[in-house]
Amino acid sequence: MEEKKSIYEETGMSREELFAFVDHSALESEKITAPRYSYWKSVFRVFFKKKVNIVILVIFAIILGFTYIYPLFIDYNPYANLMDATAKHLLPSQAMKRFGANIHWILGAGASGQSTFDAVWYGARISITMAFIVAAINMIIGMLVGAVWGFSKKVDMVMTQVYNVIGNIPYILLISVLVLIMSGSFWTMVFALTVTGWIAIAYFIRTQVIIIRDREYNLASRCLGTPITRIATRNILPFMTSVIVTLIATEIPSYISYEVFLSYIGMGMSDMSLGRLIYQAENAMLTPGWQFEFWSPVIVASIITTVLYVVGQNLGDASDPRTHM
């Protein structure tokens, strides 16, 4: 029987050389072994896993490029062809024959001989900028007020009554009165849409806060003496991220739609926004052969709102931690 060699003889090293004593680390033993998790990284991982999101994001980038960069490189004058009777109300094919085939004329020419394509993007710039600003203001005020509203029962009593009152003032009336008082400028429109617009968002946030506020884990946290600001920022806010993102996704396109609606009933702003373009092209809608003038801004507006909506919705889905598994 062969004698088994010990590891010390085989390697020729002593016990001290081969093994080192490991101290017990109280700190390390507290760590839980789990895969590294980064919230925003996971959000984007889930978001880009869907191929359709990449396509929509590319369209979104193209739209943003046309609204913000394209107007910088062109010299657009809506009244350049005002005196030229043959340049008005042209279909794309006619316009291209008349002015040469370039990007300006792919949507034809409008009532004053202007390029519809350029007009649409100038209008889109105003509308989209307005929607972003309004959404930013409404979301910030709405979230702050909504958080306080949800936490404090005293504030809840007062604010619910305020909500009942403001909710019953016809929105169209308020906006048109403001537009009449302050002239229909861009900032008037922003003011009119934000002066009461935040309250609906605040109410929504309030309801969400109330739902999460009384959950057991928050009760436990409160019993352990966690200050309320920490509960709000650490326990509740992460829960609400996906709700907030989804809300932003519905709000931004809805402001564009609302602007279109207000312009259509003649109460919009005086700048050449998308809504006002549609409003002015409404007469062309009734004339056979000119409908294209009406449809092109309508369709571009629809594409913009749809893309914004879908990007937001999918981002909202991706920002829900339950989808990160």
Add this chain to the structure above:
Amino acid sequence: MAKYLTKRIIHSIISIIIVVMIVMILIYSLMDRQLIFKADPTYTNLGNNAKIVYQHRRWEEFGYIDYVPYTEWLAEEARAGRITEEEREKANGFARTAEKDSEFVAEYVKKYTDYYQSKGYTVRRLDAIMSNPRKVANGGAQQLFAYKDKPLIERLVSYFTGFITVDNIHYASGDVGERGIKFTLYDPVYGGKKFSPAIIGNGTLHKYLFYVDGMFPYIHQNLVTINLGKSYSVNQGVDVFETMNASQGSYIMREITYPSGHTEVSADDLHTAKYVEGSREASAVNRDRFVDDYTSVITEKSGFSKVGYSFVIGFISVLLAYLLAVPLGIFMALHKDKLVDKIGTVYIVFISAVPSLAYIFLFKAIGYRMGLPTTFDMEHVTVLMYVLPIVSLALPAIANLMKWLRRYMIDQMNSDYVKFARSGGLSEREIFSRHILKNAAIPIIHGIPAAVLGSIIGAIITERVYVVPGAGNLLTKAINANDNGVIVGLTLFYAVLSVTSIILGDVLMSMIDPRINFTSKAR
């Protein structure tokens, strides 16, 4: 429950009053008064003092100010018997400037000035503007008037106190003979032979306080009238409530016998006769037809009222929406992530994201291709005319309902009680119909009263695009015409509807779901 409801109703009434107050501040205090003259040719044509007087008179008509000219005050004094007719005539002629007034006139002018200044009015005297020393310029005649902004509280109180009027036999100011109310079983409008009960008043505003006729709702009353506010420009002098509820379209011409026995082919509805003092004497036509001063009648027309059209279209589309959206939503939830669900989601995204204007025009274009009428014609109403407006209202409503029903059902599907029911051996069918659907339907049911009552208000874009003579455009029309009375009236009407629908929704929800209890303290 009753206590809770009373509390809710009181809260709602308070918030309605505050809403009306805010709207009054918005339109009477914040808005530029000059705007009402924007498209007024009379105003542009007038000059000098006449322009200023016209301006103030119009402001009074639109409800901004109280305006009392000197001559009107004198006439009122004479009517009240404080001064004689001769004195009135003598005092009436105030001179071109204050210095030139005779002593007698100056005394009255001072009285007038002191009286109105003590009441907080501003008294303005405009000296005559002369084109040459002997001739007054066009519109430059001397003027003397007092005016005062109506204070908000006074405006609010007078609005709400005049909101409901109950007719009484002391209404008519003139000599009407014996005042009283008389009940008859044989309505004189039908010749006094046909059996038809009616209550006829004398001395009241309306001649017929109760009557029966062949039109829905068959029994009518004029005893209690709701006054939402008089229109100044949209439908001049007519109350908003009447504007919304009066029938439209072509006249229903038929042979009618007037109280005097005179017969004529006309559309007058004698049941609506109202008292107008001295009107019989004033016109030969009225003398022919009537025997008393109840001469103001409304003509009968063949179409629905504004609210009627809006409600017919709105109600059918709400009905259609619930009938289609509920099964579709359930179907989508049942086949989550399958093809049906994906198609449904695309449709929901389309409706939620695309501006409503765009898809309504799209529906119109599609309808036009299919040969449906795209505009509403009150003279030749056909069933087909209703199709496109109803579809345009129903399709977005369907998407909205589907979206929420699907969401609620999927949320319920993942809840513990469903897993428990499944582990307990219930069939999928049973779980869906008896457990999930019941719970998911609660928030959907909450919205039913709002949807039905909301259809009274009408839809702005749909009615505009299809030229439906509905109530939807009334507010925008009133705003464009600066018709303050209509704006306030409509706001009140909308606020009452929305508050009622929220309360009704809560009641309905608590009836469906026994867990919801409003009596015990929440949270």
